[in-house]
Amino acid sequence: MIDRSHIPVGRKSPSIGRCFWGAALGTLLLSVAAGVCWAGARDTEPQLPADLTELSLEDLMNIEITSVAKKTQKLSKAAAAIFVITQEDIRRSGVTSIPEALRMVPGLEVARIDANKWAITSRGFNGRFANKLLVLIDGRSVYTPLFSGVYWDVKDTLLEDIDRIEVIRGPGAALWGANAVNGVINIITKTAKDTPGGLVTAGAGTEERGFGSVRYGGNLGQDTYYRVYAKYFDRDNAVFASGEDAADGWDVLRAGFRMDLEGSGPDSLTLQGDLYDGETGETILTKSLNPNAPPTLDEENDISGANLLGRWKRTVSNTSEIALQVYYDRTERNSVILDQIHDTLDIDFQHLLALGGRHEIVWGVGYRFISDDITNTFYGSWDPDSRDDDLFSGFVQDDITLVKDRVYLTLGSKFEHNDYTGFEIQPNARLMWTPQEGHSIWAAISRAVRTPSRTEEGGRLNNTVLPPGSLLPLFPGYGVVSLFGDGNYESEELLAYELGYRVQPMDQFSVDIAAFFNNYSNLRTLEPGNPFLEVSPSPAHLVFPFTADNKMDGETYGVEVAAGWRPLDWWDLKATYTYLQIQLDLGRDSGDPLSLSAEGESPHHQVSLRSSMDMTRDLALDWWVRYVDDLPSQDVGSYFMLDVRLGWKLHGNVELSVVGQNLLDDRHPEFEPELIDTIATQIERSVYGKVTWHF
Amino acid sequence: MIRKNTKLFLVICAWLVLGIGYNLYAGQPSSREYLVKGAFLYNFAKFVSWPEDALGDDQMHITLCVLGKNPFGDALAAIEGRAVENRKVVIKHCATLDELGKCQILFISRSEERNVSEILAKVKDWNTLTVSDMEGFAQRGGVINFMTVEKKIHFEINPDAAERTGLKISSKLLRLAKIVKDRETGPEH
Numbered sequence: 057m058i059d060r061s062h063i064p065v066g067r068k069s070p071s072i073g074r075c076f077w078g079a080a081l082g083t084l085l086l087s088v089a090a091g092v093c094w095a096g097a098r099d100t101e102p103q104l105p106a107d108l109t110e111l112s113l114e115d116l117m118n119i120e121i122t123s124v125a126k127k128t129q130k131l132s133k134a135a136a137a138i139f140v141i142t143q144e145d146i147r148r149s150g151v152t153s154i155p156e157a158l159r160m161v162p163g164l165e166v167a168r169i170d171a172n173k174w175a176i177t178s179r180g181f182n183g184r185f186a187n188k189l190l191v192l193i194d195g196r197s198v199y200t201p202l203f204s205g206v207y208w209d210v211k212d213t214l215l216e217d218i219d220r221i222e223v224i225r226g227p228g229a230a231l232w233g234a235n236a237v238n239g240v241i242n243i244i245t246k247t248a249k250d251t252p253g254g255l256v257t258a259g260a261g262t263e264e265r266g267f268g269s270v271r272y273g274g275n276l277g278q279d280t281y282y283r284v285y286a287k288y289f290d291r292d293n294a295v296f297a298s299g300e301d302a303a304d305g306w307d308v309l310r311a312g313f314r315m316d317l318e319g320s321g322p323d324s325l326t327l328q329g330d331l332y333d334g335e336t337g338e339t340i341l342t343k344s345l346n347p348n349a350p351p352t353l354d355e356e357n358d359i360s361g362a363n364l365l366g367r368w369k370r371t372v373s374n375t376s377e378i379a380l381q382v383y384y385d386r387t388e389r390n391s392v393i394l395d396q397i398h399d400t401l402d403i404d405f406q407h408l409l410a411l412g413g414r415h416e417i418v419w420g421v422g423y424r425f426i427s428d429d430i431t432n433t434f435y436g437s438w439d440p441d442s443r444d445d446d447l448f449s450g451f452v453q454d455d456i457t458l459v460k461d462r463v464y465l466t467l468g469s470k471f472e473h474n475d476y477t478g479f480e481i482q483p484n485a486r487l488m489w490t491p492q493e494g495h496s497i498w499a500a501i502s503r504a505v506r507t508p509s510r511t512e513e514g515g516r517l518n519n520t521v522l523p524p525g526s527l528l529p530l531f532p533g534y535g536v537v538s539l540f541g542d543g544n545y546e547s548e549e550l551l552a553y554e555l556g557y558r559v560q561p562m563d564q565f566s567v568d569i570a571a572f573f574n575n576y577s578n579l580r581t582l583e584p585g586n587p588f589l590e591v592s593p594s595p596a597h598l599v600f601p602f603t604a605d606n607k608m609d610g611e612t613y614g615v616e617v618a619a620g621w622r623p624l625d626w627w628d629l630k631a632t633y634t635y636l637q638i639q640l641d642l643g644r645d646s647g648d649p650l651s652l653s654a655e656g657e658s659p660h661h662q663v664s665l666r667s668s669m670d671m672t673r674d675l676a677l678d679w680w681v682r683y684v685d686d687l688p689s690q691d692v693g694s695y696f697m698l699d700v701r702l703g704w705k706l707h708g709n710v711e712l713s714v715v716g717q718n719l720l721d722d723r724h725p726e727f728e729p730e731l732i733d734t735i736a737t738q739i740e741r742s743v744y745g746k747v748t749w750h751f
Numbered sequence: 752m753i754r755k756n757t758k759l760f761l762v763i764c765a766w767l768v769l770g771i772g773y774n775l776y777a778g779q780p781s782s783r784e785y786l787v788k789g790a791f792l793y794n795f796a797k798f799v800s801w802p803e804d805a806l807g808d809d810q811m812h813i814t815l816c817v818l819g820k821n822p823f824g825d826a827l828a829a830i831e832g833r834a835v836e837n838r839k840v841v842i843k844h845c846a847t848l849d850e851l852g853k854c855q856i857l858f859i860s861r862s863e864e865r866n867v868s869e870i871l872a873k874v875k876d877w878n879t880l881t882v883s884d885m886e887g888f889a890q891r892g893g894v895i896n897f898m899t900v901e902k903k904i905h906f907e908i909n910p911d912a913a914e915r916t917g918l919k920i921s922s923k924l925l926r927l928a929k930i931v932k933d934r935e936t937g938p939e940h
Contacts, residue, residue, distance in 0.1 A: 108790035109830055113927055116794065117905055119787050250900055625923045670922065708930065 110493065112563040135466060135486035135498035136228075137163065137556055137570035139618055139632075141221040143246075148668050148678045150701035150715035152264060152289070152744075154221070154243065155208045159682060160666065162616040162632035163225040163570070164239070165658055167684075167692075167727035170737040171263075171294040171304040172336040174208045175727045178225045178239025179574065180612045180638045180658045184729040188237035188506055188548075190228065194245055194328065196365055196383050199235060201398045201426050203731070204509035207389070209336050210359050211243075212310060214269055214285045216255055216748075219246040225616065226572055227552050229482035229504035230468045233449055237504045237550050238574075247326070248273055248281035248316040254751040261744020263717075265290040265305075279319035286311040293337070294737035295723055302737040303354040308334030322371040329364040340392070341733035343435050343521045345534050345595060352735065357391040375410040393732060395431035400424065413460075419452040428510070434593065435732075438515045448473045464488040476508045477547050494561060500554040505547040512580065512604045515541040517731065519602075527598060534597035536590070539582060539731075545604045551575045564622040573613045578606035579640070581648035607643035608651055612636065626670040634662040656689030674705040690728045696720055711748040718742060787904055788897055789826040792856060792882065795895065796835045798924040801855055802917050805878030806838070816843045818851055818870065819860030848873060859883040859893070867891055878917045890934035894918065898929075907931045 108116070139161045151157045155174040159166045165182045167175045177186035185205030191198045193211065200207050221243050228240035251273040258268040267290070273283030290307040312330035317323070336357045342349050365383035372378060385400040406420035424447040430438050453468025469483035484502035491497070511517070522535035553573045560566040582602035590599045614636035621629045638655045642648055663683040670676055678701040686694040698720045703713040718724070723738040796813050806813070813835055817823065821844055831842045845851045848863075848870055857879045859870055864885050871881060871892045884897035889909040894916065896907045908928040913920050 107829070108786055109793045109833060111790060113791070113794050113798075113924070116787055116791055117903055117927065119783070119903060625921065626926075670926065673922070673925070708932065 114563075135464065135488040135500055135556070137225040137554065137572070137616060139163070139223045139225075139568075141223070143216075143218055143220065145666075146215055146218060146221075148676065148701060148703070149666065149680055150678070150699060150713065150717065152215070152267070153208075154211055154213075154215075154218075157215075157221065158223070158241070160630075160632070160664060161223045162618050162634045162662075162664075163614070164223065164634075165662070168739050169727050169729045170302065170338060170734065171291055172209045172306040173304075173338070173729065173734065175729065176206070176208065177658075178223075179572065179614060180238065180636055181654055182657050182727070183731070184727075184734075185731055187235065187509065188550075189239045189241065190232055190236040191241045191243070192232075193243045194365060195367065195381055195404075196363060196385060197400075197402070198385075200387070201400065201428055202394075202396050202430070202510060204235065204506070204512075207359070207387070209306065210308070210332060210334070210361060210387070212287075212308065212332070213243070213245060213312065213330065214271055214287055216257070216269070217245045217251060217271065217283070217285065217314075219244050219250070225570065226500070226554050227482075227484065227502040227504035227550060230470050230484040230502060231451055231453065233451070233470045233472055233482065234474070234480055234505050234507040234547070237506045237548070245314065245328075247318065248283045248314045249318055251283045252281070254749075256749045256751075257746060259744050259746030261715075261742055263292045263294075263740060263742035264744040265292050276315075280315065280317045282313065282315045284311070284313045294739055296735070296737055297725065299723070302337075302735075303339050304337045304737055306334060306336040308332055308359070310334075324369045326367040327365070329362070331362045333358075333360040335359070339735045339737075341735065343518050343733075345434075345521065345536075345593060345597060347524075353392060355392050357389060359389050361385070361387045377408045379406045379408075380404070381406075392433070393435040394433055397429045399427045401426075414457045416455040417452070420450065422449045423447070424449075434518060436511075436515065436517045438510065440514070443510070445475045447475075462490050474507055476513055476545075477505075480505050480507065480547060494559060496558045498554075498556045500552070502550075502552045502554075504550045504552065506550075507547045508541075508545045510541075512541045512545045513543055515539075519731075519733075531598045533595055535587075535600060536597050537600045537602070540585075540601050540603045542604050545580075546578055546606045548579050548606065549577045566620045568618045569615065571613075571615045574611065576608075576610040576612070579608035579610055579651070581605050581607040581642065581646050581651050583607065584647045584649070602648075605646070605648075607646035607648065608640055609643070610638065610640040612638045628668040630664075630666045630668075632662075632664045634659075636660060653689040657687055659685035659687060659694070661685040676703040676705075677701070678703075684726075687727070692725050692727060695724050695726075697724070709750050713746045713748070714743070715746070716741075716743045784899075784904070785823045786826045786829070788884065789823055789830055791897070791904065791906065792827075792858065793830040793833060793835070793840065795880065795882065795924070796840065796856060798921040799880050799913075800919040800921075801878055801880075805855065805917065811838055812841045813838045813856065814841045814843060814854040815856040815858065816845055816851060816854035817858045817860065818845050818848070818863055820862035822860055853877050854879060856880045856882060859885075859888075861885050867893070875916070880916070880918055881912075887934065889931045892933060894920075895928070896931075905929065909933065 141157055141160055145160060146157050149157065155166060155176060158164050158176060163178055165177050167182065169175055169184055173184055175182045175184050175186060178189050181188055185203040187204035191206050191211065198206060198211050221241065224240045226239065228236035232240055251271065253273060255271040260266045267288065269285060269287035271283055271285035273281065276282055288309045291305055293302045293305040296302050310330060310332040314328035317325040336359060337354065339352050339354050342351055342353050363383060363385040367379060367381040369377060369379040381404045383402050387398045389396050402424045404420060404422040406418065408418045410416050427444045429442045432438060432441050449470060449472040451468065451470040453466060456465045458465055466486040469481060472480045482504050484500060486498065486500040488496060488498045517539045518536050519539055520537040524533050527535045554570065556570040558568045583605045585601040585603055587598050587600050590597055617633045619631045636658055637660065638658060640652050640655055642652060662685065666680045668678050680699040682697045684695055686692060697718050699717045700719065701713055701715045703711055705711050718739055718741050721741065723740045725736060725738045728736045792815060827842050830840050833840050843854065848866060857874060859867065859881065861884065863870060867888065874881065881893045882895045883893055888896040889907045892912050894909055894912045898905055898907060906928050908920060908925060909931050910920065910925065911933055
């Protein structure tokens, strides 16, 4: 790492403030347990429509054809706010990472902090460590155990292998457990059966300094399919607000495999795994009691990890299916702030059964073991610095057909036991009414909790160091503003009320509207305590403690609209609109100076409009316009942005594409991070070219 | 809080027991797969145009032939008699190749897998939309082939085969399809 001796111009000075303590760790709890990827939300519609010939081709392609028990469900029939990003959406948008693809989804906030960090949340409370969103890749939770957020820089796979990304806004806790409070993101890759042959991609551009990938798939015997892949990218630095080049470039090498056994017999097996290793750069504000320490520090973080997942499914009968999933995940990160290693072992069992014509029941049990090992520094310390936790969970859900083809009721709940808050119960009830084909109305009430993170219970972060002299005449030496976890910290609670309407008056046009009212209690606050003198590390310094507590309540409400229109055979338009309001109330006895700022860290309005045109059979033109409202708590103004992609098929097997991203501005800021003082950088206009070869 | 949770737990147990208690009879199996494939066939008729002279003397019918062992059961009854641009769909079943007469759409059952080349050779000049659901059918010169992708039905199209038969396939259908080429003879360009 290289020291940096100046603070970039234009950065507002950090304060305890932005510290919103995104926080903390934890997590084990996370749970998620049962979210085996083959069930989106399991509000199922077991019967086929009476007249299939009325359905469009797209609808037909969406119907599950396996037996009642085996089938997952048609997402468009789910009594939840669901949005699906397809492989085609990913390809034609030209995005090069999963976080960027999520900008398509209404109700989500996706903001880039620097070249390799994102703040992503659903329905408010955004931050680098946004803690109310659960992310799964093929059923494996990637919610970070240390800070209850997601390290988006390592959440990746070969984008061409992604089948779809299902995003459920609103609580998914009844199935997925604690921390699926405001949403669940399910990244689902194709089975190896669907990726035969070879694929080579390569490209380069102004921000994408170079990237490439290789994948090969085939058969091993009659019913066993495999694929292996490797990918690498090297991305450029973004720029500081001053326009000066930042130090946040990054590169990651990743390789993995997947094997699927899909015979005609009752059993199917999946085995998959990935390995990755990379470096991410960042510039942080130095926290030090050494007068000679430079104010900022450029550093390279080493990020690496591996995971292995096995899933066995057996169709017991036409109305019953069981699944067992086991995975192991290791995440390792080394930085100046802390070194951390997390090992997770997760075991899930699930049973899906149809009872009579009316009930479709899914239940399951899960166990998760998480072990971590942290190297404490002056920036952050955890007590104990190594900890093992167990999480036990169970869930049951019943999809009840009240009136065939018309009215469905879903009742379900998750039951969990974690080492932080003990027993948690998270039920929901969902009702779906289809007055006629092409119209459906749904409503839901759910309870969800966000269990304490490791940092909220036993961590300490030194947020701000005040130089000697700044505390005179109170104290001559350094002052340190520190955030402390607390063993009595409780779960945050949510009661959510949702309402939705979907209409498809004709093949070419559809609208999906969801509205919600969320009532939170026990939200995190940071309560100031009495300053005390600390002699170690030396020199002696005065500590201003802020301790995690649960003294805030809040309400959020909003509306999300997704519309699709195909005005011509070769022209597709997709629009989304998101409206969000957040109102927070501090308890009377709270002295928290900052947590209310979350009200202004989410945009009130967001709009996205995507156009896909097939100019000829071989030439495709796509453009994507986004509008994001300003963030009043931050110095981030509203912005319009434009991406354009031109794709040209040569010979059918080779495709060339040119993509321009963030074209409307030389550079723009999107988000300032909380908790850890990484200096936010600005996203530049960029262009890249790419070759894709299938063989 | 524990007390509150326990109460909720009991309520949930109660509805589970009551809800599951009645109505305990076995679920019914269904040939969902072929119901859906039948609906696809009807949709294909809407997105394919035949040359004028291929539609028979009266121009009033679209004949859908099923060659070989019928996998549809009664599923095609749902589309029989339905109109596609004023032409009614007529269903014919043929057990063997010899019985096969002219048809606008020919669905070749898996029972005929061994005879595919022979069948395709026979209908090659009939302006027939050939459809099947066996692996490699489109690469062997069939026009449309169903495949199952993640439990859903998708289809592949061989545009060269369609062109050889004189059929015009709409871009919408092509866009939804996986495009494949002739396997042995290779692409034409």
